[in-house]
Amino acid sequence: DIVMTQSPLSLPVTPGEPASISCRSSQSLLHNIGYNYLDWYLQKPGQSPQLLIYFGSNRASGVPDRFSGSGSGTDFTLNISRVEAEDVGFYYCMQSLQIPFTFGPGTKVDI
Amino acid sequence: QITLRESGPALVKPTQTLTLTCTFSGFSLTTPGMRVIWIRQTPGKALEWLARIDWDDDKFYSTSLKTRLTISKDTSKNQVVLTMTNMDPVDSATYFCARMQSWWGLDVWGRGTVVTVSS
Numbered sequence A: 001d002i003v004m005t006q007s008p009l010s011l012p013v014t015p016g017e018p019a020s021i022s023c024r025s026s027q028s029l030l031h032n033i034g035y036n037y038l039d040w041y042l043q044k045p046g047q048s049p050q051l052l053i054y055f056g057s058n059r060a061s062g063v064p065d066r067f068s069g070s071g072s073g074t075d076f077t078l079n080i081s082r083v084e085a086e087d088v089g090f091y092y093c094m095q096s097l098q099i100p101f102t103f104g105p106g107t108k109v110d111i
Numbered sequence B: 001q002i003t004l005r006e007s008g009p010a011l012v013k014p015t016q017t018l019t020l021t022c023t024f025s026g027f028s029l030t031t032p033g034m035r036v037i038w039i040r041q042t043p044g045k046a047l048e049w050l051a052r053i054d055w056d057d058d059k060f061y062s063t064s065l066k067t068r069l070t071i072s073k074d075t076s077k078n079q080v081v082l083t084m085t086n087m088d089p090v091d092s093a094t095y096f097c098a099r100m101q102s103w104w105g106l107d108v109w110g111r112g113t114v115v116t117v118s119s
Helices: none
Strands: A004-007 A010-012 A019-025 A038-043 A050-054 A067-072 A075-080 A089-095 A107-110 B003-007 B018-025 B034-041 B047-054 B059-061 B069-074 B079-084 B093-101 B106-109 B113-117
Touching: A004 A089, A019 A038, A019 A089, A019 A107, A038 A067, A050 A067, A050 B106, A075 A089, A089 B047, B003 B093, B003 B106, B018 B034, B018 B093, B018 B113, B034 B079, B047 B069, B047 B079, B047 B093, B059 B069, B079 B093
Parallel strands: A010 A107
Antiparallel strands: A004 A019, A019 A075, A038 A050, A038 A089, A067 A075, A089 A107, B003 B018, B018 B079, B034 B047, B034 B093, B047 B059, B069 B079, B093 B106, B093 B113
């Protein structure tokens, strides 16, 4: 199975300031068609996870443009340009290149 | 509007079989590229991918749990069923189902159902 790691595991943030989360995979997630099979999810308190980013850098429908994803191969980053209070929660990366899909351990973001 | 809803018992005894149903609306699991996935979340917040069923009835399972899991679909009822045999207290978790179109992420999730395994 592909192992996903994230850092940091806990991230205190300040509203209005940028924030960044790193995700690494034990194998390259770059498919031969040119896409990285890496998603980012946010689970707000008391809610189900919601999709933020797919293919490493594509924002899902309705996701604010302060969220952006970058990276390729085994190293990926989720950036929040200016954190808002509503962005608190757990952030997870997930690979969908290989069965079984696997999640990172999650990063807790709070103010 | 696309929705998914998980249902099943809140409490099961050790060694019993768990049966969970994901009832969805707003899309069809006969559409090429459509998939439904089961995920669980332990109290410590870790997410674990369990199984996937595709529009063409392809099925895929977690490496560690594949001997205990069975996924199936009833397209006439818009339902996906997951069974897990030989339940253990460590299987206590919130179980989610989610939709995936092609490879564009798990874009819609159910609210989850909490399952406790205890005698």
